[in-house]
Amino acid sequence: MLTQHPYDACLVMYPFPEWRDIARQVASQSDSHTQVRALKRRFLGQAVEMEMDGNGRLLVPPELRSVVGLEKHAMLVGLMHRFEIWAEETWNQLEQQDLDQDAMPESVQSLSF
Template sequence: MFSGRSALNLDAKGRLAIPTRHRDALQDAAGGRAVLTHHPYDNCLSLYPEQQWNDIARQVASLSDADPAVRYLKRRFLGQAVELEMDGNGRYLIPVELRELVGLEKRAMLVGQIHRFEVWSESAWQAEQDKYGQLDHAAMPESVQKLAF
């Protein structure tokens, strides 16, 4: 559903304009309603169409709180989630708290992950690219190595 990446600007109010090619899919999937939260592993935000969010949130919520790592994951992923509504110009208002959490200022990268988007600050995205550079096929998990690209 969502693929590719786009370099975008946040406006002075912290609104992120979704590229036209993705707006219809977001409208069709959830009437423009989405949920934005802190990515569970990386220094970025995850933007889910509402139905996709409901599915993953139920899975995470069903995990046992007996493990401190699970409690942390729930606080980071579920506890920081905010519901968003796309405005008439195809924009989402990114709350200040989430922008500050990942250092999102003026420039952002919107990265499609099929069922969701990642929203990175431009500098964090570049650091991530520099960190991994070229992927080492031999270092990838066996499940990935079996894929035929």
């Protein structure tokens, strides 16, 4: 399943079992809050089922390409349980930002890389 990332300027693609679990969690949230309704529209309302063509390519719908500025080149980033699809220019800008270790949560600061 492919949809717009709720917080970042990218698309996010999940294997169907992962999607089902996350979609249920999002859908179960109360519609009484404006931001929750907006999240549901962005994350659930734009979701599309993806299949590879005969050449192993994914055809990203024009509406989703447009929402993140995806034109010619894309970056596919694997994150264990999902993939993110970024416009190359947006990804390159993101990569130029330094990670501030002190701004990371303590749980991350204690990791050894």
